[in-house]
Each structure stands twice: as structure tokens, then as C-alpha cells.
Amino acid sequence: MHATNLIIKKRDGLELTNTEIAWLINAYTHGEIPDYQMSAWLMAVFFQGMSARETAALTMSMAESGDMVDLSQVPGIKVDKHSTGGVADTTTLVIAPLVAAAGVPVAKMSGRGLGFTGGTIDKLESIPGFKATLDREKFIANLKKYNIAITGQSTAIAPADGKIYALRDVTATIESIPLIASSIMSKKIAAGADKIILDVKVGSGAFMKNKADAIKLAKTMVRIGELVGRETVAVLTSMEEPLGTAIGNSLEIKEAIEILSGRGEAALREVCLILASQMLILGGKAQTPESGLTKLVSLIDNGQALAKFTEFVAAQGGNAAVVNNINLLPQAKFSVEVINDCEGYVRTIDAAKVGYAAMHLGAGREYKGQTIDLAAGLVMNCRIGQYISQNHLLATLYSNDETKLELAGLLLKQAITIDRGPVDIPPLILGFVDKHGFRDRLA
Known part of the structure; x- marks a missing residue:
């Protein structure tokens, strides 16, 4: 079996057998297939997709590439x-x-x-x-x-x-x-x-x-x-x-x-x-x-x-x-309140932008292995559809690095849009x- 043949097969929109998928995953896991060939196969999958059977075979091959935890000795349905x-x-x-x-x-x-x-x-x-x-x-x-x-x-x-x-x-x-x-x-x-x-x-x-x-x-x-x-x-x-x-x-x-x-x-x-x-x-x-x-x-x-x-x-x-006693949890040295400067109904809250604000404060990682600030983050005080007056508290920001608070506050404000008319609340x-x-x- 050769990686090139499996790349060609998937590139041309054909289905791989369970055996072929298992061989490919096992060989790559053990360093027998170089990154450039696996990259080519992944790009072929990206464009051609996989059948339900192929996807299940890929899933099991990856699951079986390492330890399989046996919980049978634990009573009940896990x-x-x-x-x-x-x-x-x-x-x-x-x-x-x-x-x-x-x-x-x-x-x-x-x-x-x-x-x-x-x-x-x-x-x-x-x-x-x-x-x-x-x-x-x-x-x-x-x-x-x-x-x-x-x-x-x-x-x-x-x-x-x-x-x-x-x-x-x-x-x-x-x-x-x-x-x-x-x-x-x-x-x-x-x-x-x-x-x-x-x-x-x-x-x-x-x-x-x-x-x-x-x-x-x-x-x-x-x-x-x-x-x-x-x-x-x-x-x-x-x-x-x-x-x-x-x-x-x-x-x-x-x-x-x-x-x-x-x-x-x-x-x-x-x-x-x-x-x-x-x-x-x-x-x-x-x-x-x-x-x-x-x-x-x-x-x-x-x-x-x-x-x-x-x-x-x-x-x-x-x-x-x-x-x-929640004060036993890590506590940030610095905090700031973000205040609304207009009144109206909250139309949108861009969750990704709010998330980036929290990450900038130190709550998340931009790259693997980065140290995070366990006390950092923010607490929101508004939701979509809510009417808020001028000077309403939008959120409170927390960080152990005071220099990060200003930019995070700007990101938070950019994430929220206010409308003069009532707004439908999206279903959960x-x-x-x-x-x-x-x-x-x-x-």
C-alpha cells in the first residue's frame, strides 16, 4: 500500500476502504508517512469529502491509535x-x-x-x-x-x-x-x-x-x-x-x-x-x-x-x-467598569469580540503553552433584547496587568450594538x- 495511491484515490473523489484508512492513519502516526503527503490527503478530503462509512473508519482508526479506556468495571451507563x-x-x-x-x-x-x-x-x-x-x-x-x-x-x-x-x-x-x-x-x-x-x-x-x-x-x-x-x-x-x-x-x-x-x-x-x-x-x-x-x-x-x-x-x-468562600479563588489586582454612553435596546453582542477582550486580559491563550491569568476575564451585565439606559454598566473587566484594561474595554464596547427600537431575543x-x-x- 502506498500513500500516493490513496491521495490520488481521494483526490479523484473515490472512497477508501476501511483497511486503507487504517493503514494510512497507522503509518502517519508512526512516522512512516511524511507531513507533506498527509497534507495532500487532508486537502483532498477537504475538497472531496468523505462518506459516512469512511468518516466512521477514520474516527475509529484515530481512536485506536492510542489507549482505549475501559470503563466496564464502573457500574451504570457512562x-x-x-x-x-x-x-x-x-x-x-x-x-x-x-x-x-x-x-x-x-x-x-x-x-x-x-x-x-x-x-x-x-x-x-x-x-x-x-x-x-x-x-x-x-x-x-x-x-x-x-x-x-x-x-x-x-x-x-x-x-x-x-x-x-x-x-x-x-x-x-x-x-x-x-x-x-x-x-x-x-x-x-x-x-x-x-x-x-x-x-x-x-x-x-x-x-x-x-x-x-x-x-x-x-x-x-x-x-x-x-x-x-x-x-x-x-x-x-x-x-x-x-x-x-x-x-x-x-x-x-x-x-x-x-x-x-x-x-x-x-x-x-x-x-x-x-x-x-x-x-x-x-x-x-x-x-x-x-x-x-x-x-x-x-x-x-x-x-x-x-x-x-x-x-x-x-x-x-x-x-x-x-x-x-469564593475569595479563596484567584483574585485580580485590577478591575475597571465599562459604562454605556447611550440608551436603547441591545441589538447584538458579538460573542467572538467579547471573547477576544477576555483573552487580551489574560484569560486565554494565543498559542499553545502560553501561561494564562486564572483571575483574568470579565463579567457581562447586559444581554440581547435588554433595554439599557445611558451610563448602564456593560461589564466589569479583571486583570493582573493594568495596561490591558483600556484596550479590552474598547473591544468590549465594539462588540455591543444598541438600537432605539425593541429587539427580538434569539432562541437558546x-x-x-x-x-x-x-x-x-x-x-
């Missing part, structure tokens, strides 16, 4: 959740303990962020003492005992995806649905979950800017799950504005605690409850979305959800006292995709 990323997307920090409190084991391997803010691991590491790197034995032991374990993404998980993604990043082949879908699903499958919920973001602050592309991506990932025996459901959620109010690592920990305590931003709470209810259905703990929502709300109201978060933090070495939930296809809601 459900994992993945978000395609966004701004103020604090959902994992809320959903994981909430679903675990409902009796569904949540085993999650998460990465560090590259972009607007840190990833889930960075956010958790803003809790003093929290250990985000667990060995296999500790990960499984915590999962069995507490129904929840979150650890950093091991380089041994889907190493082929890591190599290929780095190549896609510098060869303009990122925006390919089969390549995006296989990248996401290979890591989820290798991490060992029985079933998967996907939060596919749509809008200005998301990778998928429009609903049609998001549906296509969701259908591709759900189909992969079906073909490899992992039931998968996708929820399309809006990212036309920041989901929560907090954008930044320790700031998002604070907001997650507020949501789990029954307070906090209504939009973030709603999306968390919708996603979590689908996880309860997949995990066999609810028959309908309505019954799932009822159970989840009761867990928040009776304090069990927050207690599970507290237990989870302590189990991974973190100072659980942060739950009752744009639809669902399961094995039956897309629909506005799931029964």
Missing part, C-alpha cells in the same frame, strides 16, 4: 458530554456534578483551552490544590465512588488526532466536516463512555456560524456514533452572545457555583438543564425530557447538586471551601439531532 466551544460556556462545570448527583456516571477527559479562555482543566485548576491529572486507577476509582471524574486529556489518547490536527491547523484544512467530526468523536470514543451528548454551538462566538452547517456537523457525529455502537445525541445551542455572564477561569468557577446553588444567569441554567436532561435519558435515569428536568431542578433546589460539586472538588485534592435551543435526524425538539 455518559460523556462535549461542547464544540464558545464564550462563557461554563456548561461542563455545572452539568458534570449535576448529572452525577442524579446517578449517571460522568467520566470526562478535557483539554486545555486555546483561544478566548482556558479549557475545563484550566478552570478547575483555578481552585487551589485541584489535581487535574489522574492516573487510570485513580480516575476509575473516583468514578466508581463519586460518579464523577475529570482529568486532563492524555497524550496517549488518540495521538493520531493530535498529529493530524496540528497539520490541519497550518494547512488550511480545519473547516472540513468529516475531519472536525472524526477529531471530536475519536477522543470521545477512546475515553470510554457508553453514550455521548454533543453541545453544538451556533453563532458569532462559535466555530459553526450558521444553523445549516451545525446541523450537518451534528448529523455526521451522530452517524459516527451509531456506526461504532455509541449512541449519540446532539443539541444545537445559540452562541450569538456569551452564554453565561462570566468569561474567565476562576470567574466561571464562581458562576458554576452560583448555578448549582440555584442562582446565576438564566440562559446558562436553561442550556445546562436541557443538556443534562438528555444525559439522564441516555443514562437510563429519565424517560422524558420533562421528567429529567424535574429531577435535575430538585437536585439543585435540595442542595445535592452543589454537594456533589463540593465532593468532586475535594476528591481531586481541591480546596472545597471555595464553594462557600435551535434543535436536536439523534439517529432519526434533525428536529426542533426530542420527545
